[in-house]
Amino acid sequence: SSTAAADIDSKLVTVFHDKDNFNVKHPLQNKWTLWFTKPSSGKGDNWNDLLKEVITFNSVEEFWGIYNNIAPVSELALKSDYHLFKEGVRPEWEDQQNKHGGKWSYSFKEKRNIDINDIWLHTMLAAIGETLEEDNDGEVMGVVVNVRKAFFRVGVWTRTIGKSIPNRGDGDVAGGKGRPAEKGKQILENIGKRFKEILKLPATEYVEFSGHTDAAHSGSTRAKAKFTV
Amino acid sequence: LNLNTKAVEPPQPSAALQSLKTARLLRPEQLLSLSYPAGINGMSSPNPALNAAVSKKGTSFKYDPNFLLQFKTVFTEQPSMEFHQQVKTLIGDNDGGRSASAR
Numbered sequence: 509s510s511t512a513a514a515d516i517d518s519k520l521v522t523v524f525h526d527k528d529n530f531n532v533k534h535p536l537q538n539k540w541t542l543w544f545t546k547p548s549s550g551k552g553d554n555w556n557d558l559l560k561e562v563i564t565f566n567s568v569e570e571f572w573g574i575y576n577n578i579a580p581v582s583e584l585a586l587k588s589d590y591h592l593f594k595e596g597v598r599p600e601w602e603d604q605q606n607k608h609g610g611k612w613s614y615s616f617k618e619k620r621n622i623d624i625n626d627i628w629l630h631t632m633l634a635a636i637g638e639t640l641e642e643d644n645d646g647e648v649m650g651v652v653v654n655v656r657k658a659f660f661r662v663g664v665w666t667r668t669i670g671k672s673i674p675n676r677g678d679g680d681v682a683g684g685k686g687r688p689a690e691k692g693k694q695i696l697e698n699i700g701k702r703f704k705e706i707l708k709l710p711a712t713e714y715v716e717f718s719g720h721t722d723a724a725h726s727g728s729t730r731a732k733a734k735f736t737v
Numbered sequence: 738l739n740l741n742t743k744a745v746e747p748p749q750p751s752a753a754l755q756s757l758k759t760a761r762l763l764r765p766e767q768l769l770s771l772s773y774p775a776g777i778n779g780m781s782s783p784n785p786a787l788n789a790a791v792s793k794k795g796t797s798f799k800y801d802p803n804f805l806l807q808f809k810t811v812f813t814e815q816p817s818m819e820f821h822q823q824v825k826t827l828i829g830d831n832d833g834g835r836s837a838s839a840r
Contacts, residue, residue, distance in 0.1 A: 520767060523811050524777045528752035534808075535762035537798045544827055560827050563816065568800065569757055572808045573816035578824055585829070630802055637800035 523569055534568035537638045539595035540650075542574060547587035555600075564595050571636055580625040584655045592632050593650030599665070601720035606649060606665060608673035608683065610719040610734070612700045613663035614707055624660045628653045630706050631662055640664060640702050645695045646682035664703050669719040669734060670696050693735070700737040753814040765798070777807055 523530045542562040545555075562578075565571055581590065591599035601607060616622050634640045635651045647666040654661040667673075668683045670692035676683035682692075696717060704715045714736040722734075750758070763771070815821055 520763070520771060522771065522773065523756075523808065524774050527811050528756065530756045531760050532763045532767065533757065533760040534768070534800070535798055546827070562824070562827060563820070565816065567757075567760075567762060568805060568808055569760070569812045570816050571805075572812040573754075573757065573814050574820075576809070576813045577815040577820055579828055588828075633800075633802040633805045637802060637805055638797065639799060639801065643797050 530569075533570070536566050536568065536571075536636050538636075539564055539566045540571075540592055540636055541595050541597075542578075543589075543591040543593065543599050545587075545589035545591070547585045559598075559600070568636075571632075575629070575632075581628045581653055581655060581660070582625050586655055586657050588655045589652060590628065591650055591652045592635055593665070594648075597649050599650055599652060605667065606720060608669070608721075609649060609665060609667045610669045610696075610717055610722075611652075611663045611665045612696075612703050612715050612717050613661055614704075614709065614713070614715045615659040615661040617659045619660055622660070624653070627660075627662060627707060631664075631703075634702065634706050635664075641695065641699050644681070645699070647695055647699060662707065664699060666696060666699065668692060668696075669717075697735060697737055700735065704737055748818065750818055751814055753812065754816075754818070757812070757814065757816065768798070778804060 519531075521529065521531045523533070541564040544560050544562050546558045546560060548555075548558060563574055565574060584590075593599045597603055597605050599606075601609075616624065616627075631651045631653070635648065640648050647668065649665040649667055652661075652663045652665065654663075666682075671683075671689055672685045672687065672692075673683035676685075678685045680686040680691075682695075700715050700717060704713075707715070709715070717735040717737075719734060817823075
């Protein structure tokens with residue numbers, strides 16, 4: 509096949525044309541890193557030792573290679589998490605790019621009644637396909653699923669809580685001084701609405717937004733929820 | 738005397754994995770002009786909701802989930818030769834996960 513270099517230049521062969529011999533792949537808007545939190549073995553574990561980077565990827569094809577070869581959420585041990593974050597952002601609120609932000613989240617308490625694998629897959633597809641937000645919103649940092657004894661929790665992390673933040677300039681960007689607070693809030697609410705659709709929640713259920721700092725300083729995120737949709 | 742040394746050769750990556758490593762990322766204008774095989778909803782699908790999309794500026798890629806799902810059974814190779822071993826080290830095998838969560 510090395511003799512076909514000239515032909516390859518002129519003909520675009522996708523994985524759909526030939527799954528073993530393709531020469532182009534579908535780019536993602538961003539590079540994404542998959543992280544895994546190992547369950548703590550008991551006392552004395554440093555959380556940073558439990559948070560492990562799995563792989564970084566930038567194409568649709570590679571995403572499926574990963575998805576098809578890694579344990580589904582339903583087979584993870586209790587206290588495990590998957591995090592899918594933009595490259596360069598650690599999936600913890602202390603990260604410089606997260607510390608002024610927050611998250612939309614929902615806990616599924618009837619674990620047996622839901623298909624968590626399908627929900628997590630669609631959450632990841634919305635992230636990598638860039639359908640959680642509009643082109644210039646700039647809010648989405650990553651998505652996460654937590655496996656716990658009493659629930660599965662799925663979340664979308666955002667850069668801001670709808671206000672301007674340090675070092676983001678004067679422009680109409682996430683956290684920028686040029687983005688009115690009303691617009692910032694509207695963008696977050698739209699992300700929450702799309703997330704709720706992905707989770708296929710009935711109108712009687714709500715997804716909640718909370719700032720990371722509130723969550724870290726109060727025992728309960730529920731008490732500090734800023735928005736619900 | 739056995740001159741067959743095949744057993745000690747390292748395993749070779751599959752054709753699909755080699756393609757993954759060498760394929761180029763489509764440029765926006767290429768994505769727009771691609772024609773997919775029959776049955777695949779690409780840019781020219783009659784149902785725009787199923788399409789891959791490139792923004793008007795031609796600088797950003799958006800993909801509808803239904804477009805992305807079409808790849809699920811098409812690219813199934815592990816993304817590197819070491820991936821299974823790496824994942825086993827990080828996450829453990831699935832049996833460990835099951836027994837840990839079983840009550």
